[in-house]
Amino acid sequence: MKGKVIAVANMKGGVGKTATVIGLAEALAAQGAETLVVDLDPQANASICLAGDAFLRRVIEEGQTIDGFLEDRFKRLQRDAALGGRIRTNISNVTHLGKQLPLSLLASSSELRLAERDLIFTLTKMKMDLDHIVESLYAIIKDELKRTKKSYEYILLDCAPGISVMTEVSIRLANLVIVPTIPDFLSTYGLNSFCANLWSGPIADRSNLKRPKRAPRVLITRRRPTRDHEQTSERLRAEAARDNATFSVFRTEISERTAIAEALGKIHTHPTFSQKWKDGTDVLLADLVREVKETLHGS
Numbered sequence: 001m002k003g004k005v006i007a008v009a010n011m012k013g014g015v016g017k018t019a020t021v022i023g024l025a026e027a028l029a030a031q032g033a034e035t036l037v038v039d040l041d042p043q044a045n046a047s048i049c050l051a052g053d054a055f056l057r058r059v060i061e062e063g064q065t066i067d068g069f070l071e072d073r074f075k076r077l078q079r080d081a082a083l084g085g086r087i088r089t090n091i092s093n094v095t096h097l098g099k100q101l102p103l104s105l106l107a108s109s110s111e112l113r114l115a116e117r118d119l120i121f122t123l124t125k126m127k128m129d130l131d132h133i134v135e136s137l138y139a140i141i142k143d144e145l146k147r148t149k150k151s152y153e154y155i156l157l158d159c160a161p162g163i164s165v166m167t168e169v170s171i172r173l174a175n176l177v178i179v180p181t182i183p184d185f186l187s188t189y190g191l192n193s194f195c196a197n198l199w200s201g202p203i204a205d206r207s208n209l210k211r212p213k214r215a216p217r218v219l220i221t222r223r224r225p226t227r228d229h230e231q232t233s234e235r236l237r238a239e240a241a242r243d244n245a246t247f248s249v250f251r252t253e254i255s256e257r258t259a260i261a262e263a264l265g266k267i268h269t270h271p272t273f274s275q276k277w278k279d280g281t282d283v284l285l286a287d288l289v290r291e292v293k294e295t296l297h298g299s
Contacts, residue, residue, distance in 0.1 A: 003036070003149035004296045006156050007174035009216075011194045013161035015187055016180045016221035018045045019260055021158040023277065024178075024292065025050075026094055027285035029101035030273045033153040036087065039108035040066060040170060041160040047107040051091040052267045059088065060109045067108065067115035073140065074119045083144040093266075096273040104152070116165060130165075131207050138169045138209055145173065163198065171198055172209055176295055177216040179247065180254075183223055183232035191218070192239075195246035217295065218249045219288070222256040252287040 008021050021037060029035045039046040047056050059065055063072070064086045072081035083106060092101040123133045148155065157174065159167040171177050179195070181187055195216050197203045204211050218236060223229055233253065240249040254260070259279040266276050274282055 003145075003152040003155045004175045005145065005149075005173055006154060006292070006296075007159055007167075007170040007177045008156065008180065009159035009167055009171060009177060010179050010181065011162055011190050012187055015182050016254065017041075017161070018043075018049065018158060019264060020178060020180045020219060020221065020254070021046050021156050022049050022264065023254075023260070023281070023285050024288060025103060025154075025156050026092070026101055026273060026277070027282075027289045028154050028292075029092065029103045030096040031289065032102070034102045034104075034151065036104045036106065036148065036152045036155045038066065038106045038155060038157045040112070040166050041108055041158050042110050042112040043160075044108040044110065044112075046158045047105060047109075049264050049267060050103065050105050051088070051107070052093070055088075055091065056107055056109070059086075059107050060111075064088070065107045065109045065112075067112040070112075070115040070119055074122050075115075082147075083141075084148060087148070093268075093270050094273055094276055095270070101273070108158075112166075113160075113164075120165065134165055134168055134207060135209055137165060138172060141169055142173055163194070163203070168198065168203065171212050171216075175213055176292065177212060177214075178250075178292075179216045179218045180221045181218050181236070183220050183229045183236065185228075185232070188232060188236065191236075192246055199246060214295075215245070216247045218247050220249065220253040223253045224256050250288065250291050252284060252291055254284055254288070257281060 008017055010017055025035050025037050037046055044056060069081055069083055069086055072078040087104050087106050089104045091105045092103040094101045120133055157170045159170050199212055199215060220233055237249050239245060240247055257279060259281050263276045277285060
């Protein structure tokens with residue numbers, strides 16, 4: 001088994017990024033795929049929504065989070081520090097066809113941003129510039145994921161908003177980058193810049209690392225039945241159809257539904273997959289999974 005890495009990223013927050021990660025991860029798992037979520041956002045929303053706040057407090061206290069790994073590896077110089085031992089299996093409270101979803105989690109915490117800052121400070125003192133820091137972290141995370149891929153069919157990276165060192169590394173490592181985007185003016189304002197810089201612009205060119213494997217794919221989220229959203233969605237699809245397009249667009253659109261917000265809040269209950277993703281959201285997620293698999297494995 002060799003897992004496919006999917007990074008979910010956007011410059012802007014509040015666009016449905018974590019909802020996309022959780023919905024996609026649970027839909028993949030409901031189809032029987034061993035799935036791992038790596039939470040790279042200091043808000044740790046994916047960690048809380050998947051496993052609950054009590055779980056998160058415990059793994060933070062034990063140092064079993066992604067920032068704990070960074071601190072052990074770069075600050076405490078523990079060369080044997082590994083991601084694998086920090087992954088928690090069987091964390092889902094959701095069942096499907098009478099079985100617990102095969103979901104695992106590498107949690108984040110609010111200390112991740114500080115750990116990333118300390119990493120940059122430590123490596124800068126070693127006379128490394130930002131590009132070499134990215135390359136060093138890329139090599140380490142790539143090696144860790146190489147071992148992890150053997151156990152999972154899909155690894156989803158929930159990136160923090162913006163372009164951090166961890167986000168750039170995630171995008172370069174991913175087999176597919178999904179960019180959740182609300183179809184309105186403010187949410188799409190920096191979209192082309194985000195895609196161009198990391199895939200074909202200055203940030204992509206300045207590194208010795210390979211460019212991302214394929215152009216990012218926009219997922220229209222929180223779509224409302226308004227003229228503004230309709231026109232913006234049409235514009236995004238028209239831009240994606242151009243010869244010099246910096247992104248493609250999923251056919252599937254995730255409409256704004258109360259059921260999605262309710263699903264993310266079902267932390268301390270034990271629903272089935274269809275009970276959690278109700279009112280047709282399970283159908284939308286199935287459509288999204290189909291497109292993701294088409295992209296990664298061919299139609």
